[in-house]
Amino acid sequence: MAETKTSFEELPDAPPRRRLRLSWTGKLGVVVVAFWMVIVVIGPSISPYHEADILDEALFIVPGSDNPYPETDYQPPSAVAWLGTDYLGRDTLSRTLFGARTTIGISLASTLLAYLVGVTLGIAAAVGGPVLDSSLSRLNDAILSIPSIMLALVIIAAIGSTIPILIVLTGLIYASTVFRIARSLGLDVKVSDFVEAARVRGEGLWWIITREILPNVAMPMATDFGLRFVYVILFISSLSFLGLGVQPPQSDWGSMVRESLSGLPYGSIAPLVPAMAIATLTIAINLIVDDVSAHSGGRLAGRMI
Amino acid sequence: MTLLSALLRRTALGVATLFVVSVLIFIGTSILPGDVANIILGQMATPESLAALRAKLGLDEPAHIRYLIWLTDLLSGDLGFSKAGAGTGTVGTPISEMLTPRLINTIRLGGAVAIVAVPFAVTIGLLAAMYPGTRLDRFVTFTTLGLISVPEFLVATLLVLVIAVQLGWLPATAYISGQETGWKLVRALAMPALTLVIVASSQIMRMTRATVLNVMSSPYIEMAILKGVPRRRIILRHALLNAIGPIANVIALNLAYLVSGVVVVETIFAYPGLAKLMIDAVQTRDLPLVQACAMIFCATYIVLIFIADMVSILSNPRLRHPK
């Protein structure tokens, strides 16, 4: 018996763990996201001007003469301002570099907060019994059914628009969508045997949530995190449209697009640069998310004939 | 659970949600600085004139009493009066009268967008799912991502500049009197609808693709492949039927957005829809009007989600014919 055991070992149940492998688009996504993360860190220190600087009129000299341009706003790209100036005559490049920190910082913090709140409450609703579940779900339905812009409008009008308020507000608004996902994932995981095993052992709610459920909803939630992050960036930019965004002279990309929208008819690139920044970042994140989710689904598509 | 009891249950839950929303809105608006008297008098208000105007408008009651009055009126079918247009007069505009044309406009715009965007987006999403990883798929992915990532107001402004101002094909604004019909109506709706089609269909497209691809890893899809079922039929018959639930859900959320969330587009095109009305109502502290709009948005959301759930049930025989 002993010999046979050695010669015919139990075959592994599954091939070794598949590691996430990115397609070229996914890699491109990683590169772009990494680029912006670097800018978040070093942006303000490599930027030619401060984000609040309104460039001196003397800087803009008409070529071939000593006369300054009559205007400093919406200047085309030049040696003075590589990406031109905005509606106030501020350097677009500097504001984009500074704005990376504000935009990504606020969005990231809001998304994290949305997750903290949404996941906590969602899982609590999933495991905490029918009364808690239905009261949280009603409240959540109510928040979801109120247009988020309108919610933001009321809150900002009531208590002002500082960055912490913006983060908390956006975080709470998006927590309601996270709640839905977390709750349904939580309900799935809750009935799994390993959670029952913990219950039979006599584990408390806290252990079950933090040690058994959360680690297992982390992966599906991570892909959603990317998308949510994108929505948050866009949401904050629509707040800027209604004049509810970050405080001037701070630059966030959404506000930058909005502020300089009036430059479009004059062919200014001031609104397009931050728009491109938003687009590259969100597309890059989505490309990574696509790869991660493709990893788990749709593998049969390639076998169709 | 039978269909009828499900319907009753959902209706009860919906009413409960409406109630929660009305309380939330009331609390929210009561913490806003100023009231409708402040707004009417603006910069020229004095404490005396404010007090006098408040008394006239019935704003001197405590908040919870005003809420109860509103609630009782609502239950008897009376949405109340807006202070709109009344000035210091005693006759205000009935809220129902203010809402009706706005609601019609919103439904027109939302309907126009939905009629174009939904079939278009679902088709493209399916095509992308049918040929994942191909050039078509990549193109769809990049385009939709690109369009999702651009703020709505930039899309709208660019469209206005090119189509209305440069080319002069369509009007730059979409303000409509309500009497337009046929071609005039189409022209008026075209620009905002186009903007929203771009925004909404990108999302629907992406979700369709993702959901169908998700279904594509099911064993019954493999079975269909092994039965020699061609690609088109696998997608349209085997996968789509099982993906309809989630797709309907996304469409419902997008439609709810078209009703309540399009304030940016309504602002840029000066389109008199409900979303802008609610923002205006908040800004003028016209609380009965805010409440009425909130009730409409909430009910729309509930009904749309309910319809999406019904579609899921109808597309899923397990739910449609319980054993």
Next chain:
Amino acid sequence: MAPLIEVDRLVIDARADSGVMTPIVKDVSFGIERGEVVALIGESGSGKTTIALSALGYTKPGLEFTSGEVRLEGRDVITMPPEEKRDLRGQRVAYLAQSAAATFNPALTIGEQVTESPVLHGQMSREEAERRAEELYRALELPDPDRLGQRYPHQVSGGQLQRLMAAMALCGKPDLLILDEPTTALDVTTQIEVLKAFKAVIRQEGAAALYVTHDLSVVAQIADRIVVLYAGDVLEHGNADQVINRPSHEYTRRLMAAVRPPPAAGQGDDALEEHLREHPALAVRDVSAGYGRQMDGSVAVTVLRDVTISVQRGHTMGIIGESGCGKSTLARVMSGLLPASEGAILLDGQQLEPDLRRRDRDQLRRVQFVFQMADVALNPRQRIGGILGRPLEFYFGLRGRERRQRVAELLEMVELPTEFADRYPEELSGGQKQRVNLARALAASPEVLLCDEVISALDTIVGANVIELLKRLRQRSGVSFVFISHDLSTVASFADEIVVLYAGRVVEQGPTDRVLSPPYHPYTRLLIASVPELRIGWLEETMESQVAQAGIDRVVTMTEVGCSFFDRCPLAIEGVCNRETPPVRHLPGGHAVECHRSEAEFLEGIQAA
């Protein structure tokens, strides 16, 4: 004459994400003649399914054909252009998958799915295909053949669905059927019915078949020739009689050895000496339970009714019954996961709260639950060390080095290397995971271990090893076991006492010897008769018996009055059994049977069969 299909030096590789190719199928060759059934036998990871699918020119995503050919009447199906492959699939070669529940599209009618392939391939018109499907339903003895096509997959039972899959495969009159473990997921009683139907239909249609399974007993009933696979290699290849009765390869012999003998009297281990205790380790008194708890404490759906059993200290109680009989519910009630609606549970004579949340930590510790599927019972995000360490910390407050040491001891106890403490569950094989699952329960030093179908998901050899392990543990620790299984052979080889559950009631219980020797309750008899034997011709013999024909493959339904087994019982007395609750008959030796029939009538019934 050339074989219908010829697998010729086939090599299939798995492409890892790093691009490295790992062979899954290594140079495999065999052929199938027309009208012949060839079995591919092997355990998980042997490559049997991969080989079977290659006959359709298909590999699972992530696998690639590397070399070799699969020729259908001389044409290589691997290199065929896509259109030809499509024509091939469903029309010439048809596939039956392991789980019909998963492979039927839930959104389409059965009829559409059964007739889809021939209609799409233009073999038949829709009407012709529907007529053919109906014929097949009849041939497969499916109920209500006229209207079956309009129903949806979820509306028919698992066994029926499995047969419907056969109908789907056969509808296009294929030359070759690929059957991939088509009966593994079924109850024994259902399995023989399905096997019989397959066998009859294959013969009737004159098709060739490739039958993939890990179960030798099943192979013995259906195959003409057998190919034994291990890790992508063919170890032995010969006709069924030769491989089963005179296996030449050592691995085949091991497979044979692992097959548990059919249940019969005298199998249970020698009774251990009685521990001198007044009370049984765990006792269940008049327990009823169900789902959908209502306001007044009663339940909407009753699953267990008036169950009374007691597990003696150091003894093993086997609980057996078909799916839906309430055996898992009973385990959940004992653990407190599902509070009983009525009755009492006593641990060492002391009454336990029905709801586990009200039980104290020591009570929880003394009753441990081993879940059925180790795959899902172990948190995939925790290391083995953490999984095993947590109960040690939780119940005994062990930490640090002490805890690590005890984890190592536990791993040794379940015969796993101590290094496994650093691994994640998915890095273990199924059997290894089940051992960890067991070790976790043992970590609590329990008095009673509730084992719910712990080996039913495992391959034969692996399962046999786990049973051996359990036996050794029992001897060492003196723990009482409640061993739940649908597999009577396993229970018979392990339990001191057996409880037979049917529709939530105990229909028979007693010492293993007694229960497995006449007189039986008619249901116990049906169960015993349904366990396949590793013997060619067993299927036919069994099917001829009256017991089997009457009772096999009916859905377990709980009736409000009378005996729930009435409609399946060959000895049923019309007007009595369906009206009155059967009395409990106490037979000698602690053996009890719940039936209207007397002991003598049981014996008569057996003779009649």
Next chain:
Amino acid sequence: MKDILKFQQMYRDGKMGRRDFMAALGALGVGATAAAGLLTSAKSLAATPQKGGTARYANNLHGPDDQMDPMVFTSGIDYTRGRATYNGLIQMRDGMVLAPELAEEWSANADATEYTFKIRKGVEFHDGSALTAEDVAWTMTRHIGEESPSTAKALLAAITEWKVVDSHTVKAMLSSPDSDLPAKLTEKQMKIVKMGTEDFRKGNGTGPFVLESFEPGVRSTHVRNPNYWREGANFEALEITGITDPLARANALIAGDVDLINQVNAKSIALVDSSETARVISTPTSAYTGICILKNTAPGENDDFVKAMQYIQDRDRIVRSILKGHGTVGNDHPVGPAFGPDHCSELPIREFDPDKAKFHLDKSGVTAAELFVAPVRLGIEEICLLMQANLKKIGFDLTIRKVPSDGYWGAVWMKEPMNVVSWNMRPTANAQLAIQFAPHGNWNDTFWHNDRMGELLQAQLAETDEAKRHAMLCEMQTLVHNGSGMVIPAHVNEVDGASNKIQGIPTVPFGALGAYEWIEFAWMEA
């Protein structure tokens, strides 16, 4: 102002060339673009007005608070509808000339404490009833009293009673002399309504247009009043709507969706001007936007801090770059050059001087300050940002808190130590000074209470000698310039837009498009 009208008439009559006209206006301190606008309107004087057409007007602000009750009019869209629907007693015409409207004539007693108004006979309200002195007295009495919600009551604070003398004569009794009363009665809130009106939404006035439909926040339509008491409007109908977004509004004008818009913002001026379909109409006014620094609290109680904030204003750049030339440099007092002789041109402009600003700032010892900014008027946010950037250069960090404009007047203005404010041009320089700087007045938003200021305000109203009046006005302007907490970097033009088809737009500076007088006097080329 009279001069401008004179030049316009000369240009119209061919007595003056285009070049001369522009030069003459330049001499009057009118910017080139504004002068071009005046030139266009002068041109229009040349042609005979044509009748007919529907004028479509888009206003920036609009919402559910749109009103038809003149007493609480606050926004341009209200004023526009008010001008179409109602009439006042007296109206302001080009060149700031007072003209009879519903009051055929008026007279004051010697010390200007009692005014008598003869009401025009044969005037009918839209509902067919005749206008009587009762209607006038009822309407005007609504503006009196502490509890009156009237948004213009400050102007009429001296009036104690309106008396009906006979069916077509009313008297206003004043507690103190006010020689400016007739000018004040031209204000947009002073429109005459029918006595006892409860439902203002019907718009029952005597005006040139009859209100046909009124959807607050959306649009209103008006048709020409066939029974108007004078020749009346040129347009057949009006359509009044709102487009909030400035760029969208400009685009709508250029694309021809609307014929007239108000508030062409600085960034759209070039866009409209360069279009072939529309033009910018810019009128210098004394309206201003600025920064209130409360004098009764830190940091404003420190005079040096206020000085620093005043010296840091780059006034030229604000007018040139932020207002794109459509404004005049402000001198930290509210009476701008648009008031003509009432403006104290002797007082030197406070120039941009970072060094002086730094000096005063250091002297004040203030190290941080917070400024509340709401978009109360176009350009204010940019002005504050420029100020912030310039302060940063001299090492001072000014925090800007942007807040929404709704609720601003109740929650921020006159409460936060530094906030922004916007004041429209009042009918007279005295009224302009009084509203904001009368000691202990309701709207003294910098809490600067100067007794001398109070005396002068009273005295100037009673004074009839032109030279003395001017000296008093000048002293008041100097007092404000030196003492108050108000920073007024610029006076902003009224910059509106009109389709090239629209002609004959008046140039009254008190509101959009000739202070809404376009409704009756402009016309559309067929």
